[in-house]
Amino acid sequence: MAMNILTAFAFTYFVNIPFGYWRQGCRKFSKEWFISIHLPVPIIVFVRLLSASPLSYIPLFFMMFFAGQYSGGFISRKIRCHIRNTTKCIFLDFLRLWRGGNSVDKV
Numbered sequence: 001m002a003m004n005i006l007t008a009f010a011f012t013y014f015v016n017i018p019f020g021y022w023r024q025g026c027r028k029f030s031k032e033w034f035i036s037i038h039l040p041v042p043i044i045v046f047v048r049l050l051s052a053s054p055l056s057y058i059p060l061f062f063m064m065f066f067a068g069q070y071s072g073g074f075i076s077r078k079i080r081c082h083i084r085n086t087t088k089c090i091f092l093d094f095l096r097l098w099r100g101g102n103s104v105d106k107v
Contacts, residue, residue, distance in 0.1 A: 004052070005051050005053045005057065007051070008048060008050070008051035008053060008061075009060060009061070009064050010064075011047050012044050012047065012048075012061055012065055013064045013065075013067055013068040014068065015040050015043060015044065015068065016040055016065055016066075016067075016069050016072060017068050017072040017075070017090065018089075018090045018091070019036050019037070019039065019040050019068070019069060019072060020036075020068060020069035020070060020071060020072020020075075020076070021072035021075055021076045021088070021089075021090040021093075022072070022088045022089070022090075023036040023069060023073060024072065024073040024076035024077065025076060025086065025088040026088070037069065040065070041065075044061060048061055072090065075090065076090070079093050079094075079097060083096055083097055
């Protein structure tokens with residue numbers, strides 16, 4: 001049971017990283033910003049129900065949710081230091097960073 005809940009916490013964190021990355025590239029309080037925050041919520045609720053975790057664990061799910069969102073935004077800010085024209089997709093930007101293309105010139 002405990003392993004199942006830990007897996008649900010990890011899943012909550014890692015699912016929110018791409019959404020936090022996407023959110024960082026949006027104008028604050030825009031429709032896209034709102035969607036990037038709220039789109040993973042039904043996924044996380046479904047995972048919480050599958051893990052059969054008690055209601056007392058909901059604050060921990062919130063913490064993992066916001067930690068994933070924050071981590072995605074942090075990664076977005078760090079990647080902007082290395083890539084000139086970033087996208088809102090973490091996977092495409094990591095691929096571009098890995099290939100070494102379109103980097104920012106260091107002075």
